[in-house]
Structures are given as C-alpha cells and as structure tokens.
Amino acid sequence: MQPPEAVAAARRNPRNVVKHFTLVRELGAGAVGAVFQAWDGTNERWVALKLLPTGLDETSLALFRREARLAAGLDHPNLASVYEAGEWNDRHYLSMRFVDGRPLDRAFPPGSNPADVAAAVRDAARGVAHAHARGIIHRDLKPANVLIDGEGRVSVLDFGLAKSLDSGDQSLTAGDAIGTPAYMAPEQARGEPSCARTDVFALGAILWHLLGGHPPRTAESTFAALMNAAMDPIPPITSVRPDVPGGLGRIVSKAVSLKRDARYANAGELADALDIFLGAR
8 A cells, every 4th residue: 555655745746756656755866866765656665766867978877777787686684775777758767675764974973882883884894795795896885875774774875886896897987086085995086996995994984983973084175085085094093082992993993094905805804803893892
C-alpha cells in the first residue's frame, strides 16, 4: 500500500512521479543530479533515488553509468545497495537502499566518546573494504557520505566518483584533483592515480574530524585547500584532543600519513586495527 506521504506528493505535483517511483523529499544534491527519498511502487519500499537532469553531456552520463555499474556489484551491510538503474522520459535514474540516518559529523558532536567514534569508522571501513576486495575505490569519502541510523548501523553512500582498479576508468578524470579537499590524500590532490590507500587516508581524516570536532583541514579557497592537501601533514589528533587514547591516535596518524606506503594497505587493514583497539580497551 502506498504510504500517505507518497500519495500526497503525487497529488501535489504530477512531476513527482518518475516511472514507478514517487519523489517525496530531496535528500541532497551533488555535482551530477539530486537524490530524493522516493516510494518504489513496484517493490513497495522506500528508496533513495538519484535523478539526473536532462541534457547532460556525455562525460557526466559516463560517470553516472560507471557509478551504476560499479555499485551494482557491491553487497554489504555497511554499503547502500543499488537496486535499479534506468532511463525514463530522457531522465536517468539510480535507486538505492534508503538509509534513514544522519551523517557521521552530525551523529558525533565534538567531545564524543572515542570508542563510539572508532566503532562507527570501523564499520564504514568494513563496507569500503568490501569494495576494495572487488577492485573498487570510492575516492570521495567524507562524513556526509557516511550515515548512521537510529539502530547504529553505518552505511557508506555515493559511489559517484568510484573507480575500478582493473579498468580504464581513470581516464575519465585523469589529471584532475577529484574529491573533497578536507579529506583528500596528497596524491589525489595532485591529480595522481588513486588506490585503496587513498580511501584509507579519507577514512583516517573522517576519524580525525569526528574525534577533533572539526575537519582536519580548512582553507579560504579551493586552490589553497588543494595545496594544503597536497603538501601539509595533518597534525596528531592528540594535539587538538589530548584525551584520545594513544593507541587510537597512532591508528589515525598511520591512516593519514602523507607517505602512501606508510598507510594501511586497504580499508580492511584499518578496520582490523580499530577492532584491535576496541578489543583492548
């Protein structure tokens, strides 16, 4: 049975009906398209529906098709599963598991318990590790792309900039510094090829943010932010929050090392380190 919110949305504006989906509210907008909470009338479930505008150039469409292809092969409790991709009336769409949750930086205010923070990032790392094991890197991990619901389940979202390590995907963005500078690894800021350790850096930067109460980097312009990301080390988390246990501080420092080879090899290794920390408390 269609929920009342979907019935009201369809009556309010017929354009809220896209194929068998009814758009109820916008969840956010990104570089390519917007994401809506939508009711899937065929499967009778709530979904997050990414909807692209009409008239996109071929590069944008290629990025979208790549996201659908890569994400559709992933199935893990800590990833937002992709259900369906298609086109309707010249509008491309992608439906995903709807996560009724909050971004990590809103779920964990400044001063949050370090163990709780570590457990949430550990779960996110497990989801990313599933992608890494299948040769896929995310390349835009940040608190806004990791949600936690009321039951404490963590879900990594938005594989819009994802890349397959065994394909030619890099050519779509070669030479560009793609991602979010505050959480970006140095090699990514320089436009160099990314790898699993690039995602490890971003997970470490998220961990730093949640423990420190603010992003690990700030800058007045995008250019300055990229320069900082390319060259400047992130300070030890204990320099801004002395009560963080030493073991956790060392994990953060290793994850955000400027030297790629000094980081954990992949998100699974980072998750294992956080598990050891949590078990040793």
